[in-house]
Amino acid sequence: MQATYEDYEEEEAMTDSARALRRRRDRSRRRAGLRRRLRHWTRAYVSPLGWTVLGLDVLLWVCFACFGWHEMLAAAIVATVLLAAALVMSLGNTSFDARLAVSRRRVVVGDEVNVQVDVSNPGSSPTASARADLPMGDVHERFGIPMLGAHQSKHTAVSFKAVTRAVLPVGPLMIRKGDPFGLMRHELRLAQRINVYIHPDVVMLERLHAGVPRDLEGNPSGDIVDDDLDFFGLREYEPGDDVRNVHWLSSAKARKLMIRQFEATRRTDTSISCDVHPDDYPSQAAFELAVSVHASLGVQALREDRPLAMNAGALRTRPANVMQFLDQCSAIEPDFDDERNLVRGAMAAMPDASFYAFTVGPAKPLEEVRHMAMALPAGATCLVVQASLGAERALRRFPEFTLATVGALDDLPAVMGAMR
Structure with a gap:
């Protein structure tokens, strides 16, 4: 019985300790929530410049009261008027609702994308005028929103041209109400961000003649x-x-x-890899050529219903269809941390593929390519495509691999046709 009482006391002590720990955690959460709300209220309406002007204004009034300098009085009055004007300009009903829509979410370089922005007033009281800021990648489209009556809306159309391959985020829409001095403002984040996929250029190829028979x-x-x-x-x-x-x-x-x-x-398991190390490419155009070659090979493999593994820097996936693969190709970017030996990533993703294709830059040494190909499984076909902008197309066969050189994307079908 003594042991039973001791066990009971120990259990009670553990329960008290758990309750104390829970109370400490609750207090910590409340303090963290209070700090977040305080930071929100101090930053949501008054900018850092506004707080600076407010502190300077208080200092000027104190200096005038202590020293009686009229210069301090004039500066204090100017600062006070600025703060009062900023406060009046930032007031008003900004209960807007907004919707974003794009004409096409998947385009190629050179296409035009139309963005439709609808800002409405869902309430029964009129809204104040405000400014809208629509980010589209690194570009910001700004336009004014007039005063809207109850259930009124404003339609704005914005268009842009897809200049380069990328995953371009459009939105979210920012509504700003404030003063032109940037002292006070009221910001609302409306609508969700929409990703527009700008696909690389691709060319159609004939059948990939590679695989292990029987x-x-x-x-x-x-x-x-x-x-x-x-x-x-x-x-x-x-x-x-x-x-x-x-x-x-x-x-x-x-x-x-x-x-x-x-x-x-x-067996048609196919692995394609793209070299994304910037040192292997003399220009951005050469890098884009390599991505287009990589995308063309992958599209043809998927059209033939081949199991495909795609490797490009940190991106290692097994796309299920052509559209998913092209979306992933839109996100390929140069990476100085890219593994120099592309075979390691290819083997990790698909170690028993029958066809390995590597797209490399013109500065990739041939000896390094040969060492990569020697690490592949025996019997697998290895194709290395060197994207060298402006070079004459060529096809060289080595015991371990086949080296194809393309100077333009249109050279790829001819080079692949010569591999039969």
Whole structure:
């Protein structure tokens, strides 16, 4: 019984300790919430410049009261008038509602995107005039919002041209009511941000002729052969055919030798990687060419229903369709921390692929490319595309890999066609 009482006392002590800890946590949360609200109220309506002018105004009035200098009085009156005017200009009903809509969320470089902005007054009392700020990437579109009556709205159309490949955030819309001096303001964040995907340029390619034949888990390639795993049909015997492929039952019925035909199956797991290290590219245009080559290879692989792994810097994904893949290509950016050996990322994402494609810059040393290709699995096809802006297209075959040089995106179909 003594042990039972001790256990009970220990449990009570632990319960008291847990309650005390909970109370401390609650007090800490309340203090943190109070500090957040205080910071909000001190920063939401009065800018840092406004607080500076207010502190200077108080100091000027104190100095005038102590020393009686009329210069201090004049400066204090000016500061007070500025603060009063800023307060009056920042007052007013700003209970707006807003909606953003874009004409297209997926475009290519050179396309125009229209943004529709609808600002309305959902209340029954009129709103004050205000200013609207719509961020579109690094650019800000600013326009005025007049006084709106009950349930009135203002429609604004903004358009921009997609200049470069990117994931461009549009919004959220900021409504500002304040003074032109920047002392006081009232800001509202309305509507959600919309991402516009500016896809890279791509070219259509013919079929990627790469894979391991006679793979039990492979996909039919459409090529008819005399020896494989996927049965296709029968044909008449021709001199030189392997008699092991004779279908004797059909031969007996037809009273002539019939040979089995098969559809070649290939394992088509494909891995494509893009070199994003800035040191390998002499210009931004050369980097964009490499991204377009990378995107063209990936689009063709997905059109052929190949399992695809995509690697570009820190971005390592397995896109399910062409649109998802192009959205991911829009987010590719130069990265000084990119792994120099692209094979490591490719092998980590898909170690048993039958086709590895690497897109590199013109400054990538050939010896470094050869060392990368030697680390790939035996039997896998390796293609290295060197995007060198303005260079003459070329195709060189090495024991470990095939090196293709393209000087423009239009060179890629011809180079890929020559790989058959």
